[in-house]
Amino acid sequence: MSTLLETGRTHTCGDLRLSDEGREVILFGWVNFRRDHGGRIFIDLRDREGLTQVVFGPDVDAAAHEAGGALRSEDCIGVAGKVVSRVKNQGQANPNLATGEIEVEVTRLEVFSKAQTPPFDVSKDDRLDTNENLRLQYRYLDLRRPSLQRNFILRSKVGTLTRTHMAGQGFLELETPYMVKYTPGGARNFLVPSRLNPGTFYALAESPQIFKQLFMVSGFDKYFQITRCFRDEDLRNDRQPEFTQIDVELSFATPERVFEPIEALMRKLWGELLDTQLAESFPRMTWAEAMDRYGSDKPDTRFGLEFTDLTEKTRGCGFAVFEKAEYVKGICLPGEHGKGYGRGKIDKLTAFAKKRESGGAKGLAWSRVEADGTWKGGSAKFIAPELQKQISADMGADEGSLLLFIADDFHTTHAVLNSIRLHLRDALGLVDPKAKQWNFLWVTDFPLFEKNGEGNWTSSHHPFTCPKDEHVELLLSDPGKVLAKAYDLVLNGNEVGGGSIRIHRSDVQAKVFEALGLGEEEREQKFGFLLDAFKYGPPPHGGIALGLDRLAMLMSGAESLRDVIAFPKTQKGQDLMTHCPTPADDAQLAELFIRHRPLPGSEDGAEPGNEG
Known part of the structure; x- marks a missing residue:
C-alpha cells in the first residue's frame, strides 16, 4: 500500500462542503485543536486554506483511533477517510466554518512529524495574548496562525495582480541593483564593505530612484518593479529597515498620466481582493489646502473636525496669546461630543498637546459654547462677547460645542492641532473600523524646498523634482514660494x-542646485553619472513609488507592518528568531580590510584612536 504522502492530498482543509458527502478524501495539515468526547476523538485539522474537523472512532477504524489518541497540538499529519454530514453523524454544524457542515471519518492516519509543546497556543489566533517578542522569536509558529496567513495570502495576490495590471498597461518589469553608490544626505544608508576594493563601500539602495530615471533616458518608456529598499532609520509600527515598493516611472509624463495607471491599479486591487468598487477618479487636494484644513499632508478625510483659521480675526482681540502668535487655528468638537468633555478630560488633552510627539505646544486654549454663541470657561474671559459669537459662527459651533485653539508658529500650530484631531478621532470613535471606508486622495503641489535645522534650503523630496513651470523664475529669488510637480497618494490618513x-x-537643474547651495564638486560627487546621462536627450519623465507593505497592512486591517512582513525586525532593528545582527570575528573583518575599534569603556580597555 502506498503512503498517503505518495498518493497526495485530494483537497485542502478549506475545500470540503456538504455536496462532498460520501467522498473518500486525503487531507494534510497540522493539529489545530484536539477534543476527546466519549471515546471519539475530534481534531480540527488546519492548513493555509482553512480548518476541517476529522473524527477518529473505534467503530470506524480501531487502529486509526488508537493512533489518533496520541496526537497533540501542531503535530503534522495526513488523514484518509470519508466525508460525512455532521448533523447526520449526531453532531452539530458549525456556522463559523466554511467546512462546518461536514467532518471526515478517519480510516487511516500518517504522522509526518511530532511537535513539542509550542511556546504559545497557535489555535487561539486572534485571541492570542502572547508577548510580541516571543511571537517574533518563534516567527515560524506565529506565521501558522490563520489571521497572519490571510495577510500574506492577500499580500501575495497584491503582487500578482500588480504585475499583470502593469504589464497590461505597457510597463516593463526591470530590475535595479541593491548595492549602489553611497550619496550623502537623505535617509541614512546601510553600508556594505567591498572585499575586492579595500577601503570602499557600497550602500544598500534606499530606492531605485536614479536608476529608474536612467531607464527613461535609455528609452524604455514605461518601467515598474516590485523591489526591496533599505533605510537605516529609527523604527516604529509603520517603518522597517527593509521594505518593499511598487516602483513606477514613465516617459513623457504629466501628473495626470501618472495618476491614471495607479488609480486603475487601486481599483483592480480593491475590486478583486476586497470586492469594493472605488471611484473612477480620486479627489485632488493641494498641499496648501491640506495643511490649511487638516494640518497634515496626509489628511484622514473620513471624518470632520476641520481647522478654522482665526489668525486675522484675532488680531487686536486683546488676548496676548493669540495676538503674538504667527498662526491661530482651532477645531470645533460638536455639542454631542463636547458636552461630555469635562475639565478633567480637557486637562488631559492639554497635557497631550504639550508632549513632544504631539508637536510640543506651549498650551491649549479652549472654551465651551453657550446657546447664544458666547463662551464659558477657558479663554472666554480674554475675548469680547461679540467676537466670541463671530468665531463660534465661523467654526460651525452649536450649544455645548468645545472649541480648541493652538496659537504658535506654522509647524507647531498645524502639527499639534493635527495630533489633537487624530486623538479625538480614536478617543471618540469618529471612524468605524468595521465600515471599510476607503478615502483615497491625491495631495499635490508640495513645496519644492524646506529649511533644515541649520536654516538652509534642502529638497523636500529630492533635487531632481521638477518645479512648477510658473515658479522656475523664483528658484533663486524666493525659493520658499516654489511649488513642485510632486504628489502623494493618501489613504485614510496614511501616505x-x-x-x-x-x-x-x-x-x-542648475538653478535648483544653486538654490540648494550645491557646488560643482558636490554635484559631481553625488550625481555626476546621472548629470552626464542627461546630456544625451533625456525625455520628460516622472513616476511614483507605492509602499506595498503599507497597502497590504491597510487592506488586511493589520495594526502593524510587522503583521504583513514575514520576518520583521524589532524597534531596535533586531531579528529575535535568528539572533541578528551579530558581531563579526577578526578574521572576517580582516578579509574586508576592516579593523575593530572598541568603544570607550569597553572590556578590552583599548582607547579610541589607538587602532590606527
Whole structure:
C-alpha cells in the first residue's frame, strides 16, 4: 500500500462542503485543536486554506483511533477517510466554518512529524495574548496562525495582480541593483564593505530612484518593479529597515498620466481582493489646502473636525496669546461630543498637546459654547462677547460645542492641532473600523524646498523634482514660494505612495542646485553619472513609488507592518528568531580590510584612536 504522502492530498482543509458527502478524501495539515468526547476523538485539522474537523472512532477504524489518541497540538499529519454530514453523524454544524457542515471519518492516519509543546497556543489566533517578542522569536509558529496567513495570502495576490495590471498597461518589469553608490544626505544608508576594493563601500539602495530615471533616458518608456529598499532609520509600527515598493516611472509624463495607471491599479486591487468598487477618479487636494484644513499632508478625510483659521480675526482681540502668535487655528468638537468633555478630560488633552510627539505646544486654549454663541470657561474671559459669537459662527459651533485653539508658529500650530484631531478621532470613535471606508486622495503641489535645522534650503523630496513651470523664475529669488510637480497618494490618513515629475532640462537643474547651495564638486560627487546621462536627450519623465507593505497592512486591517512582513525586525532593528545582527570575528573583518575599534569603556580597555 502506498503512503498517503505518495498518493497526495485530494483537497485542502478549506475545500470540503456538504455536496462532498460520501467522498473518500486525503487531507494534510497540522493539529489545530484536539477534543476527546466519549471515546471519539475530534481534531480540527488546519492548513493555509482553512480548518476541517476529522473524527477518529473505534467503530470506524480501531487502529486509526488508537493512533489518533496520541496526537497533540501542531503535530503534522495526513488523514484518509470519508466525508460525512455532521448533523447526520449526531453532531452539530458549525456556522463559523466554511467546512462546518461536514467532518471526515478517519480510516487511516500518517504522522509526518511530532511537535513539542509550542511556546504559545497557535489555535487561539486572534485571541492570542502572547508577548510580541516571543511571537517574533518563534516567527515560524506565529506565521501558522490563520489571521497572519490571510495577510500574506492577500499580500501575495497584491503582487500578482500588480504585475499583470502593469504589464497590461505597457510597463516593463526591470530590475535595479541593491548595492549602489553611497550619496550623502537623505535617509541614512546601510553600508556594505567591498572585499575586492579595500577601503570602499557600497550602500544598500534606499530606492531605485536614479536608476529608474536612467531607464527613461535609455528609452524604455514605461518601467515598474516590485523591489526591496533599505533605510537605516529609527523604527516604529509603520517603518522597517527593509521594505518593499511598487516602483513606477514613465516617459513623457504629466501628473495626470501618472495618476491614471495607479488609480486603475487601486481599483483592480480593491475590486478583486476586497470586492469594493472605488471611484473612477480620486479627489485632488493641494498641499496648501491640506495643511490649511487638516494640518497634515496626509489628511484622514473620513471624518470632520476641520481647522478654522482665526489668525486675522484675532488680531487686536486683546488676548496676548493669540495676538503674538504667527498662526491661530482651532477645531470645533460638536455639542454631542463636547458636552461630555469635562475639565478633567480637557486637562488631559492639554497635557497631550504639550508632549513632544504631539508637536510640543506651549498650551491649549479652549472654551465651551453657550446657546447664544458666547463662551464659558477657558479663554472666554480674554475675548469680547461679540467676537466670541463671530468665531463660534465661523467654526460651525452649536450649544455645548468645545472649541480648541493652538496659537504658535506654522509647524507647531498645524502639527499639534493635527495630533489633537487624530486623538479625538480614536478617543471618540469618529471612524468605524468595521465600515471599510476607503478615502483615497491625491495631495499635490508640495513645496519644492524646506529649511533644515541649520536654516538652509534642502529638497523636500529630492533635487531632481521638477518645479512648477510658473515658479522656475523664483528658484533663486524666493525659493520658499516654489511649488513642485510632486504628489502623494493618501489613504485614510496614511501616505501609501509618493512621486513627482522629474527635471529633464539642464538649465532648470542648475538653478535648483544653486538654490540648494550645491557646488560643482558636490554635484559631481553625488550625481555626476546621472548629470552626464542627461546630456544625451533625456525625455520628460516622472513616476511614483507605492509602499506595498503599507497597502497590504491597510487592506488586511493589520495594526502593524510587522503583521504583513514575514520576518520583521524589532524597534531596535533586531531579528529575535535568528539572533541578528551579530558581531563579526577578526578574521572576517580582516578579509574586508576592516579593523575593530572598541568603544570607550569597553572590556578590552583599548582607547579610541589607538587602532590606527
